[in-house]
Amino acid sequence: MSAKIISGTETAKAIREELKTEVTELKEKYNVVPGLVTILVGDNPASQSYVAAKNKTAHALGIHSEQVTVPGDISEDDLLALVDKYNNDDKIHGILVQLPLPGHINEAKVLFAIDPDKDVDGFHPVNIGKMMLGEQCFLPCTPHGILELLQRSGVETSGAEVVVVGRSNIVGKPIANLMLQKRAGGNATVTLCHTRTRDMDFHTRRADILIVAAGVPKMIKGDQVKEGVVVIDVGVNRIGKSESGKAILAGDVDFDSVKEKAAAITPVPGGVGPMTITMLMKNTVQAARQSLDNKE
Numbered sequence: 001m002s003a004k005i006i007s008g009t010e011t012a013k014a015i016r017e018e019l020k021t022e023v024t025e026l027k028e029k030y031n032v033v034p035g036l037v038t039i040l041v042g043d044n045p046a047s048q049s050y051v052a053a054k055n056k057t058a059h060a061l062g063i064h065s066e067q068v069t070v071p072g073d074i075s076e077d078d079l080l081a082l083v084d085k086y087n088n089d090d091k092i093h094g095i096l097v098q099l100p101l102p103g104h105i106n107e108a109k110v111l112f113a114i115d116p117d118k119d120v121d122g123f124h125p126v127n128i129g130k131m132m133l134g135e136q137c138f139l140p141c142t143p144h145g146i147l148e149l150l151q152r153s154g155v156e157t158s159g160a161e162v163v164v165v166g167r168s169n170i171v172g173k174p175i176a177n178l179m180l181q182k183r184a185g186g187n188a189t190v191t192l193c194h195t196r197t198r199d200m201d202f203h204t205r206r207a208d209i210l211i212v213a214a215g216v217p218k219m220i221k222g223d224q225v226k227e228g229v230v231v232i233d234v235g236v237n238r239i240g241k242s243e244s245g246k247a248i249l250a251g252d253v254d255f256d257s258v259k260e261k262a263a264a265i266t267p268v269p270g271g272v273g274p275m276t277i278t279m280l281m282k283n284t285v286q287a288a289r290q291s292l293d294n295k296e
């Protein structure tokens with residue numbers, strides 16, 4: 001069997017079209033333009049390119065987007081003051097502080113300072129708590145993108161054995177939690193694996209849906225999965241450079257061997273990656289819509 005490819009590029013494109021319509025409607029009916037600010041501290045090249053991609057996507061969808069770059073030696077107090085300025089700016093519905101932050105700044109303190117109603121990254125404890133409880137909130141973008149990919153590809157999650165490899169706060173823990181919520185797109189039986197898991201192959205081999213977010217290139221091989229599994233590969237690993245100097249990317253899954261057994265699989269690139277930015281845009285539009293509700 002050769003797997004069906006679950007294309008994040010195509011799914012993201014479809015969601016972006018829906019968002020464009022929603023942005024137009026917000027403007028025409030309510031005179032509201034969703035606004036996003038991205039705050040970049042320092043000059044980390046990877047962060048610069050992530051922030052640039054976010055701004056470009058926002059512009060393409062008609063979202064008002066501001067990019068603020070501050071020096072890497074900014075004090076924690078000054079950064080907190082900047083966040084507070086945007087907490088009180090009515091044009092801005094979503095605030096994103098690009099991670100990682102320099103070592104002298106307490107990352108948690110900065111993330112917790114963002115107004116939860118503008119926390120479009122979904123990292124504030126209020127949103128994480130609401131997510132755990134199954135309440136309406138901003139979902140963290142990568143897990144949110146995985147949910148959309150599964151749902152829009154028609155993958156049945158109810159009763160499925162879902163195995164997640166990786167327990168980070170931004171991917172593994174939230175996606176495990178979302179998959180077990182008692183609602184459509186959830187209702188799975190979830191196992192969460194990490195570096196202390198005994199006999200990981202035992203778990204990966206019984207997965208109906210395998211979600212891998214470990215940051216180890218091509219770690220999961222064909223002999224570690226069962227026939228018919230649906231595989232979501234979150235990993236983005238730079239494994240070299242092409243002759244033209246472009247980074248060569250690999251996922252956490254050995255695509256070539258796993259695709260021979262899987263029913264469906266996400267590629268890298270073109271899988272989860274494009275969904276993450278799109279979900280940031282979706283959360284920003286949601287924030288703008290909620291700001292209207294708060295005014296009523």
Ligand SMILES: NC(=O)c1ccc[n+]([C@@H]2O[C@H](COP(=O)([O-])OP(=O)(O)OC[C@H]3O[C@@H](n4cnc5c(N)ncnc54)[C@H](OP(=O)(O)O)[C@@H]3O)[C@@H](O)[C@H]2O)c1
Binds near residue numbers: 165171195213219237
């Ligand atoms: N496509 C996207 O939009 C997107 C978004 C976010 C992340 N990513 C990618 O996804 C990957 C994971 O990112 P992250 O931030 O979630 O990772 P992270 O914070 O580095 O966490 C990695 C997790 O994987 C576990 N792990 C590592 N090696 C393992 C092994 N050999 N066996 C079992 N578990 C193992 C670790 O276990 P311990 O907790 O025991 O150390 C940890 O929980 C990276 O490649 C990252 O670039 C992609």
